[in-house]
Amino acid sequence: MQNQIDIDSIKINFDASGLWILNIAIAIIMFGVALGISIEDFKRLFKNPKILFVGVLSQFILLPACTFLAILIIEPHPSFALGMMMIAACPGGNVSNFFSKMAGGNAALSVSLTAFATVVCIFMTPFNLQFWGSLYEPTNAILETVELNWIDLLKLVSLILGIPLFFGMLLHHYRTKMAEKIEKVLKPISMLVFIALIFIAFSQNLDIFINHIHHVIFLVVFHNIFAFILGFYTAKSFGLNKEDRKTIAMETGIQNGGLGLLLIFGFFDGLGGMALLAAFWGIWDVFSGILLATYWGRQERKVIKTV
DSSP, rough: OHHHHHHHHHOOOOOHHHHEEEEEEEEHHHHHHTTTTOHHHHHHHHHHHHHHHHHHHHIIIIIHHHHHHHHHHHOOHHHHHHHHHHHHHSBBHHHHHHHHTTOOOOOOHHHHHHHHHHHHHHHHHHHHHHHHHHSSSHHHHHHHOOOOHHHHHHHHHHIIIHHHHHHHHHHHHHHHHHHHHHHHHHHHHHHHHHHHHHHHHHHHHHHHHHHHHHOOOOOOOHHHHHHHHHHHHHHTTTEEEEEEEHHHHHHHHHOOOOHHHHHHHHTTTHHHHHHHHHHHHHHHHHHHHHHHHHHHHHHHHHHHHHO
């Protein structure tokens, strides 16, 4: 019991100004991604409803459900469990587009799924967190102690994801050449800024990570690898080709840890266990994504050479 109290009393050094910067960074990243998205991307998905169905099934239904089952088996600390549910409820991370391209996946599908997932998550992220969290008694006890206002949650997700998506697509539609020029500059810079923010936050909380990382390292690594496998084999079970399988795997395995952190600080007062897990996820899935994308990319090049 003492251990549980110690974990939840952990305070990640992340002040209000840092939170605003993270808010802005995520919004800018989403705007940068949206600059390369057109209405045709959505039409392409709807013309191939099977891929759309598999993407939504893997990311918004199977991952939260399987995360819930894993929690029932592992029985982690309640705030770690809720942190896992939070990560599973978030949409795919924006770097998944870059990793899909790097892995030899379907880059156009990745961008299209990111756009669709951003719209869907405005409703599905709050729903999944509330639904699965309330089914598990230890996490439900935490949810009952906070005011998880659906309207406020929808407003925040819409503000940092929905609005940048809308204006980015609007600029792409009416000023395509301008959007392409801005995207080339904005996308890599915004990604670097976001990664820098994560590592700055990490360095500011080095003592906390060193002292407590052993509590979450297994959960994060297991959860992340499981998400990659779930996405890949869900796509394979529906007969999708190799490129699409890689893309679905990336979309499922690379979750938006930055958004998770924002919601944790915004609605759970930076609850120690949740914040620790989400913060480590944000670092780990960039690392694991690079490793997996590099491995798949090398395989792809070997195949091309032998043809």
